[in-house]
Amino acid sequence: MSAGGGALPLQAVPEAEALRAQVSGSSFYAAMRLMPRREREAMFAIYAFCRQVDDIADDGTRPRALRARELDRWRADLAALYAGAPAGRAAFLTPAVRDFGLRQADFLAVIDGMAMDVEADLRAPDEATLDLYCDRVASAVGRLSTRVFGMEEAPGLALARDLGRALQLTNILRDLDEDAAIGRLYLPAELLRQAGIESDDPATVLADARVEAACRVLAGRAEAYFAAADRLLRGRPRGRLLAPRLMQAVYSALLRDMRAAGWAPPRRRVRIGKPRLLALVARCWLMR
Known part of the structure; x- marks a missing residue:
């Protein structure tokens, strides 16, 4: 260029x-x-x-x-x-x-x-559509970012794939009600059906206590992606990796908090407070 x-x-x-x-x-x-x-x-x-x-x-x-x-x-x-x-x-x-x-x-x-x-508006997309969406809006950003981090091609692509999807699935689970307010529902149709929910109407789905089961399966997938990203980072690939380590630490903590709180209605939005954020920054800095 x-x-x-x-x-x-x-x-x-x-x-x-x-x-x-x-x-x-x-x-x-x-x-x-x-x-x-x-x-x-x-x-x-x-x-x-x-x-x-x-x-x-x-x-x-x-x-x-x-x-x-x-x-x-x-x-x-x-x-x-x-x-x-x-x-x-x-x-x-x-x-x-x-x-x-x-x-x-x-x-x-x-x-x-x-x-x-x-x-x-995406409403209960199938699994393949959700994965394509996550790749585009999150892992593609990761592919751009890992080049800035100075990573080599193969580990950079792997980190972008795994951490990008982990972050996006965590965002989806955190923002259920905010997304529903604008007519969107990113929980995949297959998981909703497994939980016994046939509707794709955001308000109807999120008012159903059975949504908890679908969310926990999706949270498990996010955790698996976080674990894969963690294994890669622990291998100390070349690059300036403090930023992805911090994003992983913060968002995996957010996911753990959401698991503890649950997703059955009524939900509360889980946040990482500033003191805890600073503690995570310090820990990641010491582990770099």
Whole structure:
């Protein structure tokens, strides 16, 4: 890819400061602050891209066709960026793409994941569709991130696959009610049927105490992905791995807390408080 195209600094993105404020105090921001500046800025650029396309997907105030066109504009801007032409809104990604060899296919996969939410609200997708969604919206971000971390190809792809899916399944289990409020239900149909639930209506499913059984099976899958990621990280592959170690520590703790609280109605949203987050940061720092 040419480094041309009139690259803009991330600070020129109108939402940049709001994004920084939004993630301050989060595990993501804590992980980024521990990274060298060049890698930190690249990661924030990736996050800013993901946040902007996700906001398009979640903007229920606009027609689906309009949101689909907005995602197509991002595809066109990325094509221009990788062709060395003026890249519009994607120009702020130029330094990260140039410095770390980020792949266009991974950015496009993220957009394709957002397009799944734009085409229709996902409601009890089948297992294959859910896995494809997780690969696009989470593992593709991991593939971008592991290149910033300086990992070699094979372990980087493996970590992106396992940790990405673990994080996304944990998000799904944490955000059940928030997703239902906008008409979405990511619990797979097969697990709901195994629990005796035939409906795909979010409100109906989440009001049914049997949803607990489906959630516990999905939590078990997330735990297996976390375990696979942990085995890989314990093998000390090459790279700057403090950030993924911290994300794994925080989200696996969140999953354990959710298991203890359960998913039967009424649910409460489980959070990792700041003192505990700081303790996890310190532990990961000492174990690096």
